[in-house]
Amino acid sequence: MEKLIYSTFREGYGIDQVNRTMTAGELINFLAQYDEDTPIYLSFDNGYTYGGITEERFEEDYGEDKDDE
Known part of the structure; x- marks a missing residue:
């Protein structure tokens, strides 16, 4: 069976230090080929x-x- 392996690494200590990440839509479109x-x-x-x-x-x-309601 085919496996999909995502190689990852630490880009920073906060979300603001990540240069780019996929949106949910981009990830869904990418995974649709599998x-x-x-x-x-x-x-x-x-x-x-x-x-x-x-x-x-x-x-x-x-x-x-986030708006507090």
Whole structure:
């Protein structure tokens, strides 16, 4: 079975230090070329360590733009 491995690294200590990231739409369009059962892994440290992507690890961050209601 084909696997999709995303090689990643630390770009900064805050979101403001990340130069570019995909939008949800760009990611959806990119992943559309793969079979829906293709597992996706995160690769760290030049392939020395790995991790997975799970729904529980996502969190929404509204930052300072959030309106308190």
